[in-house]
Amino acid sequence: MTSRYPTLLSPLDLGHTVLRNRVVMGSMHTKLEDRLSDLPKLAAYFAERARGGVGLMVTGGYAPTWRGWLAPFASRMTTARHADAHRVVTDAVHEHDGKILLQVLHAGRYGYHPFTQGASNRKSPITPFRPRAMSTRQVERTVHSFARAAQLAQRAGYDGVEIMGSEGYLINQFLAARTNDRTDAWGGSAAKRMRFPIEVVRRTRDLVGDDFIIQYRISLLDLVDNAQSWEETVELARELQDAGVSLFNTGIGWHEARVPTIVTSVPPGAFAWVTGKLRKEVTVPVVASNRINRPEAAEQILAAGEADLISMARPLLADAEWVVKAAEGREREIITCIACNQACLDHTFQNKRATCLLNPRSGRETELVLLPTRTVKNLAVVGAGPAGLAAAIELAGRGHRVSLFEASDEIGGQFKLAARVPGKEEFARTLDYYRHMIDVRGVTLRLGTRATAEELAGFDEVVLATGVRPRIPEIPGVEHPKVLTYQQVIDGAPVGDRVAVIGAGGIGFDVSEFLLHEPHEPLDDWMRRWGVTDPETAPGGLATKVKVAARREVYLVQRKTTALGKDLGKTTGWVHRTTLKDSGVTMLRGAEYQRIDDEGLHLTVGEKARVLAVDTVVLCAGQLSVRDLVTPLQERGVTVHVIGGADVAAELDAKRAIKQATELAASI
Numbered sequence: 326m327t328s329r330y331p332t333l334l335s336p337l338d339l340g341h342t343v344l345r346n347r348v349v350m351g352s353m354h355t356k357l358e359d360r361l362s363d364l365p366k367l368a369a370y371f372a373e374r375a376r377g378g379v380g381l382m383v384t385g386g387y388a389p390t391w392r393g394w395l396a397p398f399a400s401r402m403t404t405a406r407h408a409d410a411h412r413v414v415t416d417a418v419h420e421h422d423g424k425i426l427l428q429v430l431h432a433g434r435y436g437y438h439p440f441t442q443g444a445s446n447r448k449s450p451i452t453p454f455r456p457r458a459m460s461t462r463q464v465e466r467t468v469h470s471f472a473r474a475a476q477l478a479q480r481a482g483y484d485g486v487e488i489m490g491s492e493g494y495l496i497n498q499f500l501a502a503r504t505n506d507r508t509d510a511w512g513g514s515a516a517k518r519m520r521f522p523i524e525v526v527r528r529t530r531d532l533v534g535d536d537f538i539i540q541y542r543i544s545l546l547d548l549v550d551n552a553q554s555w556e557e558t559v560e561l562a563r564e565l566q567d568a569g570v571s572l573f574n575t576g577i578g579w580h581e582a583r584v585p586t587i588v589t590s591v592p593p594g595a596f597a598w599v600t601g602k603l604r605k606e607v608t609v610p611v612v613a614s615n616r617i618n619r620p621e622a623a624e625q626i627l628a629a630g631e632a633d634l635i636s637m638a639r640p641l642l643a644d645a646e647w648v649v650k651a652a653e654g655r656e657r658e659i660i661t662c663i664a665c666n667q668a669c670l671d672h673t674f675q676n677k678r679a680t681c682l683l684n685p686r687s688g689r690e691t692e693l694v695l696l697p698t699r700t701v702k703n704l705a706v707v708g709a710g711p712a713g714l715a716a717a718i719e720l721a722g723r724g725h726r727v728s729l730f731e732a733s734d735e736i737g738g739q740f741k742l743a744a745r746v747p748g749k750e751e752f753a754r755t756l757d758y759y760r761h762m763i764d765v766r767g768v769t770l771r772l773g774t775r776a777t778a779e780e781l782a783g784f785d786e787v788v789l790a791t792g793v794r795p796r797i798p799e800i801p802g803v804e805h806p807k808v809l810t811y812q813q814v815i816d817g818a819p820v821g822d823r824v825a826v827i828g829a830g831g832i833g834f835d836v837s838e839f840l841l842h843e844p845h846e847p848l849d850d851w852m853r854r855w856g857v858t859d860p861e862t863a864p865g866g867l868a869t870k871v872k873v874a875a876r877r878e879v880y881l882v883q884r885k886t887t888a889l890g891k892d893l894g895k896t897t898g899w900v901h902r903t904t905l906k907d908s909g910v911t912m913l914r915g916a917e918y919q920r921i922d923d924e925g926l927h928l929t930v931g932e933k934a935r936v937l938a939v940d941t942v943v944l945c946a947g948q949l950s951v952r953d954l955v956t957p958l959q960e961r962g963v964t965v966h967v968i969g970g971a972d973v974a975a976e977l978d979a980k981r982a983i984k985q986a987t988e989l990a991a992s993i
């Protein structure tokens with residue numbers, strides 16, 4: 326059978342070694358790196374991906390000195406003891422013919438601790454700690470520490486290292502005038518600012534010899550002011566190549582940049598063009614990165630000559646078998662990363678282990694194990710939202726006989742609504758995956774069937790995943806025809822030009838986006854809206870933002886006095902807030918609702934009475950669990966498990982729903 330992905334799945338000869346395909350698993354700090362005692366779990370995590378066919382993997386960032394830590398006691402590679410402990414990881418990967426690089430990352434002023442050092446003492450806007458400027462001697466020692474970390478990685482059995490030169494960490498802090506005001510040999514001109522990474526690579530190559538991969542993650546778009554020009558980036562790349570780099574990986578945007586680079590609303594493949602620009606300037610292979618999650622897209626980027634390899638970080642967190650599924654023509658079985666960040670990057674910021682919303686086994690390979698069942702049961706799952714879908718396919722995967730009841734004529738529940746929100750279009754892939762897996766695993770799907778206690782009583786056990794319904798707040802006039810629930814709006818009910826959205830949780834934000842913008846925004850429009858441009862025309866690729874005309878006048882209102890959107894994800898909330906602000910949405914907090922009538926929504930904000938003269942009021946005021954089958958089933962003596970929104974009606978919590986479903990499936 327000829328592959329649909331001839332380039333993606335073709336080997337790449339690096340001279341001293343051959344990569345079995347063009348798929349790179351990008352670096353992700355999962356928190357399993359931080360303690361040596363967790364390395365067997367990290368080994369299992371990488372082993373699954375090596376078994377799944379990934380060509381080359383990169384670990385999360387390891388600091389080359391303790392001052393270079395991302396956070397106190399985070400991962401570092403500084404002693405022979407560390408190196409020897411890593412054998413378990415490299416052996417596990419090699420056993421499955423994979424290859425793995427250790428990422429060396431010095432956080433510089435991004436270190437979240439009081440002992441940070443930087444090229445200068447300029448504080449970053451995203452951490453509370455002011456770094457100390459390194460002395461000339463400290464700079465030299467730090468250069469050596471990078472090379473020493475690489476040497477230790479070699480001792481540990483790694484196939485190479487990735488040197489982290491992007492996202493605003495120490496290396497960028499040397500490269501950019503905005504963070505380097507040194508007057509010694511390491512600053513003062515573009516050439517002197519480049520010296521640090523060039524020396525790092527040169528000394529690393531000297532210590533590790535020729536037969537060891539040095540991948541350098543180069544910042545192609547800094548997306549901050551006073552950053553590198555494209556000429557400087559090209560000059561740097563050429564110097565690094567001469568110093569011994571084997572491959573270039575792409576880095577996009579410093580962490581302090583106010584341009585989204587990895588969230589769902591970033592169009593897939595958004596930055597491949599800039600990797601393509603670099604590819605024309607160097608002779609070593611280059612890797613495209615960020616928001617590439619499907620095999621067709623990866624193949625297209627390679628076929629267009631924009632890159633030699635494709636990095637996927639979160640997509641391979643979501644599905645360890647991504648490569649083998651693509652190779653075998655089982656694309657619809659791929660759990661496609663939807664770039665929600667909810668269980669990966671948001672966890673990192675909460676100091677929790679990274680996993681995946683869609684795949685709770687990820688990062689817990691040795692802990693959440695779904696084995697074939699010894700006692701086949703006849704099970705009913707009620708509700709085909711994320712909780713019921715995950716429960717049904719995982720139970721069937723273990724060998725149980727599963728019937729899945731869904732009252733409506735489509736699967737998806739609330740998640741189906743999410744997929745219609747502009748910027749969340751990819752959520753539809755999740756539903757396609759479940760639709761397909763229902764067939765693959767032989768689940769009996771009964772659409773358009775509202776399950777009753779009588780028919781459910783015949784099953785061995787029942788999983789209730791009946792989800793949530795919108796909560797209707799007690800506001801006089803709430804029954805006025807201009808009032809709609811979020812569900813009615815997203816289902817297509819007519820909405821006027823001026824709208825008040827009651828409730829500024831995740832759904833309130835999403836409904837506002839739904840009312841303001843068209844889905845499937847073209848890449849060019851997205852770039853203009855966020856001020857992303859060709860770095861040849863503006864240093865760092867940062868241009869002035871262009872406003873997009875909003876389709877409606879929207880008021881987003883909440884009772885709470887806290888900032889709107891405060892409870893949205895740490896890594897995604899600011900994107901939603903900025904989008905709505907840029908679209909002219911009026912945000913009101915501390916509102917007391919008085920009534921709704923022909924005039925509009927009457928409220929008081931502080932002591933002041935106001936009328937929002939709107940045509941439509943949309944209720945996004947929370948949800949209630951649907952649990953009407955619990956008692957009738959229990960009265961019949963049926964074993965009932967309640968999961969997902971039916972258990973706890975939390976907003977935007979498919980993560981909890983799917984995790985609970987998968988854990989339940991492992992236990993029945």
Ligand SMILES: Cc1cc2nc3c(=O)[nH]c(=O)nc-3n(C[C@H](O)[C@H](O)[C@H](O)COP(=O)(O)OP(=O)(O)OC[C@H]3O[C@@H](n4cnc5c(N)ncnc54)[C@H](O)[C@@H]3O)c2cc1C
Nearest residue numbers: 708710711712732738739740776792793969970977978979
């Ligand atoms: C606009 C919007 C955006 C969202 N965005 C996100 C997001 O970005 N991230 C996130 O994590 N979450 C998001 N969510 C929330 C997420 O969709 C829910 O947390 C999730 O769907 C809850 O899953 P569930 O399976 O428990 O319930 P539901 O999705 O409510 O599904 C329950 C299903 O049960 C069916 N049912 C009920 N009673 C019966 C019965 N007696 N017989 C048969 N079927 C029955 C219903 O028809 C429904 O299909 C969003 C929700 C909305 C509305």
Ligand SMILES: Cc1cc2nc3c(=O)[nH]c(=O)nc-3n(C[C@H](O)[C@H](O)[C@H](O)COP(=O)(O)O)c2cc1C
Nearest residue numbers: 351352353354385386615616637638639669670679
């Ligand atoms: C949980 C998490 C941790 C990450 N840690 C690192 C890291 O340690 N070093 C690094 O270079 N990039 C890190 N990244 C960024 C990824 O390498 C990658 O650039 C980003 O996720 C976008 O690519 P993707 O869409 O393929 O996931 C991390 C990303 C996530 C989600």
Ligand code: SF4
Nearest residue numbers: 662665666669681682
């Ligand atoms: S949690 Fe969301 S962003 Fe992270 S890997 Fe899973 S689907 Fe992708």
